Amino acid sequence: MSIYSIDPWVEIKRMHRDMDNIFNNTLGLEGTGNCQELTCSPSNARDLRSWRPKVDITESGDTYVIHAELPGVKKEDVSIDFHGNNITISGQRSYEKKHETEKYHHTERSFGKFTRSIPIPKGINSADIKASYDNGVLEITAPRPKEQASQKITISEKTNSS
Numbered sequence: 001m002s003i004y005s006i007d008p009w010v011e012i013k014r015m016h017r018d019m020d021n022i023f024n025n026t027l028g029l030e031g032t033g034n035c036q037e038l039t040c041s042p043s044n045a046r047d048l049r050s051w052r053p054k055v056d057i058t059e060s061g062d063t064y065v066i067h068a069e070l071p072g073v074k075k076e077d078v079s080i081d082f083h084g085n086n087i088t089i090s091g092q093r094s095y096e097k098k099h100e101t102e103k104y105h106h107t108e109r110s111f112g113k114f115t116r117s118i119p120i121p122k123g124i125n126s127a128d129i130k131a132s133y134d135n136g137v138l139e140i141t142a143p144r145p146k147e148q149a150s151q152k153i154t155i156s157e158k159t160n161s162s
Contacts, residue, residue, distance in 0.1 A: 051093070051110030051112060051114050052114060052116055053068045053069050053089070053114055053116055054068070054069045055068045055116060055118065057118065059144070062143055062144045063141050063142065063143055063144065064120060064121075064141070064142045064143075064144060065139065065140070065141050066087065066118060066138075066139070066140040066142075067137055067138070067139055068089055068116065068137070068138040069136065069137060070093075070133075070137070071136040072093050072136065073091055073093045075133045077091045077092050077093070077094075078090075078133065078138060079091055080129075080131055080138075080140065082126045082129055085119055085120055085121065085122045085124070086118065086119055086120070087117070087118045087120055087129070087140060087142070088115060088116070088117045088118075089114075089115070089116045089117075089118070089138065089140075090113070090114065090115040090116070091113070091114060092112065092113045092114070093111050093112065093114070094111065095112075121144070121145055123145030123146070124142050124143065124145050128142060128143050129142045130142075
């Protein structure tokens with residue numbers, strides 16, 4: 001009879017890796033696996049192909065305000081579209097390798113294309129939506145739609161025509 005100890009963290013790391021592989025394969029992100037080796041390159045680092053900027057959505061008085069964190073993204077690489085009742089922010093953060101001899105020991109930054117759609121209330125006119133970009137933060141403002149006054153509807157008698 002042999003006695004051996006099982007390290008639960010080894011199993012948890014294996015399950016985490018397996019789950020990453022399942023999601024990457026399902027989403028068509030094969031080859032983006034975790035960067036486990038000491039000298040990995042960003043070309044195989046996780047999250048290299050896409051990322052989601054973090055957003056805050058607030059209401060201030062009669063205005064909705066959306067702040068999106070886009071560090072390292074140039075203003076020219078950001079696009080804002082308004083369709084239906086969704087504001088879509090899209091763009092790309094490019095990977096810039098400084099030296100061909102660089103070997104990465106650890107990387108967490110994400111690069112590539114991104115898209116973020118944010119639902120907003122109906123009734124907002126696209127001409128009233130404004131955007132500004134400063135120091136890696138995109139700010140989008142949209143006025144709250146005017147509430148329509150309540151209207152009383154009269155109920156009429158149904159006439160029977162025979």
